[in-house]
Amino acid sequence: MSLTTYPGLLEFIADKAEITSAELQLDQTLETINLDSLTLIEISLYIEREYGLNVPEGDLRLDQELGEWVRYLDERIG
Template identity: 55%
Template sequence: MDTTVNTRVVELVAAKAELPVAELGLERTFEDIGLDSLHLMEIALWMQKEYGVVIPEGDLRHDQPLGEALAYLDAKTR
C-alpha cells in the first residue's frame, strides 16, 4: 500500500470522526468511529479531487473496516 495515500486518508478520517489518529484501529468500521453516509461521500469526493479517482457510491460502507477501505482506496490510486 502507498503509505502516503493511506496516511492522508487516515488523517482525513480522523478529522471527520473528530478523533486522534491513534484511536483509529484498522479493524474499526466507519460506523464504529461515528461516520455516516455524508462523511463517506465526502471521503469519496476528496479522493476524486486529490487523486482523480472515482469512488462509486456504495463502495465505502458503514460496516467496512478501515483497513479494508484503505486497501480499496490504495488500489484505486494505482
Template identity: 50%
Template structure:
C-alpha cells in the same frame, strides 16, 4: 517526506470522526468510529479531487473497516 495515500486518508477519516489519528483502530468499522454515509461521500469526493480516482457511491460503506477502505482506496488510486 511525502505522505502516502493511506496516511493522508487516515488523517481525513480521523478529522471526520473527530478523533486523533493515533486513536483510529484500523479494524473498526466506519459505523463504530462514528462516520455516516455523508462523511463517506465527503471522503470519496476528497479522494477524487486529490487523486482523480472516481469512487462509486456505496463503495465506502458502514460495515467496512478502516483497513478494508484503505486497501480499496490504495488500489483505486494506483
C-alpha cells in the same frame, strides 16, 4: 497494509470523527467511530480530489473496516 499509506485520508477521517489519527485502527468501521452517510460522501469526494480516483456509489460503505478501504485504494491506485 497500513493506514499510514494514506496519511491525508487518515487525518481527514480522524478530523471528521473528532479523534486523533493514532486512535484509528484497521479493524474499525466508520460506524464504530460514529460517522454517517454524509461523512461517507465527504470522504469519497476527498479521495477523488486528492488521489484522482472516482469512487462509484456503493464501493465504500459505512460497515466496511478501514483495512478494506486501504485495500480498495491500493488496488485502484497502485
